[in-house]
Amino acid sequence: MPDELINVLHQDGEQNGGTTVQRFWTGDYYNEGNGRDDIFDKLKEECGVFGVYGHPDAAALSYYGLHALQHRGEESAGICTSDRGEFHYHRGMGLVKEVFDQGRIESLPGDRSIGHVRYSTAGESKLANAQPLVFKYRGGDLAVATNGNIVNAPNLRRELEAQGSIFQTSSDTEVIAHLIARSPKDLVEAVKDAFGRLIGGYAFLILTNDRLIVASDPHGLRPLVMGRLGEGYIFASESCALETIGATYLRDVQPGELLVLDKDGLREDRFAQLERRAVCAMEYIYFARPDSDINAINLHSARKRMGRQLAIEAFTDADVVTGVPDSSISAAIGYAEQTGIPYELGLIKNKYTGRTFIQPSQELREKGVKMKLSAVRKVVEGKRVVMIDDSIVRGTTSLRIVNLLREAGALEVHVRITSPPFSNPCFYGIDTPDRRDLIAHSKTVEEIRQAINADSLYFLSQPGLIEAIGGHDGETDRGLCLGCFSNDYPTQTEFEDAKIGCGCD
Numbered sequence: 001m002p003d004e005l006i007n008v009l010h011q012d013g014e015q016n017g018g019t020t021v022q023r024f025w026t027g028d029y030y031n032e033g034n035g036r037d038d039i040f041d042k043l044k045e046e047c048g049v050f051g052v053y054g055h056p057d058a059a060a061l062s063y064y065g066l067h068a069l070q071h072r073g074e075e076s077a078g079i080c081t082s083d084r085g086e087f088h089y090h091r092g093m094g095l096v097k098e099v100f101d102q103g104r105i106e107s108l109p110g111d112r113s114i115g116h117v118r119y120s121t122a123g124e125s126k127l128a129n130a131q132p133l134v135f136k137y138r139g140g141d142l143a144v145a146t147n148g149n150i151v152n153a154p155n156l157r158r159e160l161e162a163q164g165s166i167f168q169t170s171s172d173t174e175v176i177a178h179l180i181a182r183s184p185k186d187l188v189e190a191v192k193d194a195f196g197r198l199i200g201g202y203a204f205l206i207l208t209n210d211r212l213i214v215a216s217d218p219h220g221l222r223p224l225v226m227g228r229l230g231e232g233y234i235f236a237s238e239s240c241a242l243e244t245i246g247a248t249y250l251r252d253v254q255p256g257e258l259l260v261l262d263k264d265g266l267r268e269d270r271f272a273q274l275e276r277r278a279v280c281a282m283e284y285i286y287f288a289r290p291d292s293d294i295n296a297i298n299l300h301s302a303r304k305r306m307g308r309q310l311a312i313e314a315f316t317d318a319d320v321v322t323g324v325p326d327s328s329i330s331a332a333i334g335y336a337e338q339t340g341i342p343y344e345l346g347l348i349k350n351k352y353t354g355r356t357f358i359q360p361s362q363e364l365r366e367k368g369v370k371m372k373l374s375a376v377r378k379v380v381e382g383k384r385v386v387m388i389d390d391s392i393v394r395g396t397t398s399l400r401i402v403n404l405l406r407e408a409g410a411l412e413v414h415v416r417i418t419s420p421p422f423s424n425p426c427f428y429g430i431d432t433p434d435r436r437d438l439i440a441h442s443k444t445v446e447e448i449r450q451a452i453n454a455d456s457l458y459f460l461s462q463p464g465l466i467e468a469i470g471g472h473d474g475e476t477d478r479g480l481c482l483g484c485f486s487n488d489y490p491t492q493t494e495f496e497d498a499k500i501g502c503g504c505d
């Protein structure tokens with residue numbers, strides 16, 4: 001049986017002069033490195049998606065929306081629009097502002113679009129996996145943008161290949177495109193059937209010549225919101241993107257929901273019933289922007305409550321409280337409010353380091369730490385410091401930051417973490433190291449304290465975290481996924497080649 005699907009984006013790189021660039025970037029210091037040799041070992045963010053239906057400035061709105069979601073992925077960006085049944089698209093490596101300029105945006109006409117930013121890796125950059133992926137199939141054109149990961153993608157891929165499908169990328173997104181293309185049913189039913197076969201955490205935007213289809217996985221693991229701007233509908237991974245373009249927030253897309261937008265307007269449908277809501281707790285702790293709301297919970301407020309809860313669970317007398325920028329500043333403010341210990345900017349992130357394309361020596365890499373994050377000597381010298389951070393992955397980041405504070409004269413450094421120990425991998429789109437490389441997997445809290453050179457260390461309890469976030473009463477863990485802390489995942493994860501991390505590659 002011949003393959004019915006043609007991935008057309010490889011042509012895009014040639015037609016539009018796009019190139020695949022080998023880069024050694026040090027980029028954002030949190031996302032730097034390849035997981036083996038990085039300065040800061042923070043968890044890698046996922047991707048961001050943005051969709052428009054029924055607004056004449058679809059491409060420009062996507063540009064600004066993706067810009068607001070840039071923290072979710074810095075490696076590549078892309079936008080595909082549909083104009084009177086014809087697709088126009090561009091994608092490239094780099095930040096949104098690097099991939100698109102005025103001319104590019106003007107070359108993308110139409111009143112509907114989907115866009116994507118992809119998370120950052122170092123070393124080899126893959127244009128082939130940049131999204132949206134665009135396909136031709138017997139029903140016309142199909143563009144797909146996704147955030148998350150499909151755990152059983154390798155199994156589905158093997159099955160499809162055995163039936164004759166030819167894959168051109170390693171992205172999960174292509175799996176769903178093949179499933180849709182092979183179905184004899186009409187498009188919406190084919191999409192529902194295809195999603196019914198996926199196991200994982202994902203938010204999908206699918207653009208056809210005349211429709212936009214929006215879906216969230218049956219557990220709502222990855223955030224996705226819906227808003228309105230004029231007569232148009234807007235979809236985004238985070239509500240901050242709605243704010244940026246002046247759209248009004250309508251609601252979060254619900255787990256298992258399938259929304260279809262076409263000339264008849266918006267149709268609300270489902271492809272799965274809600275079994276167990278499980279929104280990613282790390283979105284609240286770290287990933288999402290503090291000005292975003294997920295399920296009506298503001299992230300800044302939730303992080304402040306985490307800081308307060310930490311103070312209740314693990315108070316220590318100190319002279320100043322500081323937060324590791326940017327994600328832990330809200331929690332540090334909460335800790336300070338609860339204890340009365342003054343909050344100070346003891347650590348400063350240099351926002352202007354940008355990307356560098358130099359592969360640094362180890363000595364320079366150590367200097368690079370100070371180029372990107374500095375301790376404020378006047379604030380911490382001679383002081384007992386409480387340092388709030390969101391997570392400890394391998395432990396190297398915490399060690400470096402504790403040492404920065406000590407070198408700047410801190411007498412004591414007490415580390416408080418706004419999450420329970422991160423001891424298990426994520427299967428739903430967060431790029432996590434191998435389980436054996438997670439320091440909390442093999443070490444006790446006391447051993448971690450010693451490894452990061454802290455005077456004391458405390459991780460927020462799981463009940464404390466759940467309470468601080470809030471959420472849905474009466475649901476398992478109040479509707480949160482806590483799998484990386486508890487090893488209790490909301491879906492089956494045991495497959496022959498179960499995928500962990502992000503589905504983008």
Ligand code: SF4
Binds near residue numbers: 201279282482485
């Ligand atoms: S396993 Fe952890 S990082 Fe992954 S979705 Fe669940 S809470 Fe988020």
